[in-house]
Amino acid sequence: xxxxxxxxxxxxxxxxxxxxxxxxxxxxxxxxxxxxxxxxxxxxxxxxxxxxxxxxxxxxxxxxxxxxxxxxxxxxxxxxxxxxxxxxxxxxxxxxxxxxxxxxxxxxxxxxxxxxxxxxxxxxxxxxxxxxxxxxxxxxxxxxxxxxxxxxxxxxxxxxxxxxxxxxxxxxxxxxxxxxxxx
Numbered sequence: 503x504x505x506x507x508x509x510x511x512x513x514x515x516x517x518x519x520x521x522x523x524x525x526x527x528x529x530x531x532x533x534x535x536x537x538x539x540x541x542x543x544x545x546x547x548x549x550x551x552x553x554x555x556x557x558x559x560x561x562x563x564x565x566x567x568x569x570x571x572x573x574x575x576x577x578x579x580x581x582x583x584x585x586x587x588x589x590x591x592x593x594x595x596x597x598x599x600x601x602x603x604x605x606x607x608x609x610x611x612x613x614x615x616x617x618x619x620x621x622x623x624x625x626x627x628x629x630x631x632x633x634x635x636x637x638x639x640x641x642x643x644x645x646x647x648x649x650x651x652x653x654x655x656x657x658x659x660x661x662x663x664x665x666x667x668x669x670x671x672x673x674x675x676x677x678x679x680x681x682x683x684x685x
Contacts, residue, residue, distance in 0.1 A: 542577050546568060553571070555615070562627075589614075592613065623644045633675060635653070
């Protein structure tokens, strides 16, 4: 098991080094050690490169993509995430389960990218702000999740897992707010 983990980390480091960012190529692997919870850290390692791909296609900062996936899939442990490989809780009224079913985790993130490029969300790609709160408010205002506390939940995930500190952060930041950190 130790060798599998080491090999996975080496592969992740190589893949991440090849991904483009707004600053060019990533030159160092991400520091996942800042994430305080083991179960969350394992999930973030799994979805990190997928979230960077979503950011590259949609301009939505990857900390937000990771936080949405964490929240919607319970860190990949929800029934829908495990059985349907659906990390965003995306609903499908035509499917008997009520949720989209994907063949792979990559497909779930690719569909989320396409969803965020639809006309309904197109204005999100125009945002110039580096404040993550502005992005989350815009995504919610476009109708992604109408729950009145959704923005707050996403911000809590980002703050508690320190997702905004994972490199490359491309200058995105969290404004100081009164949102309490969960233990």
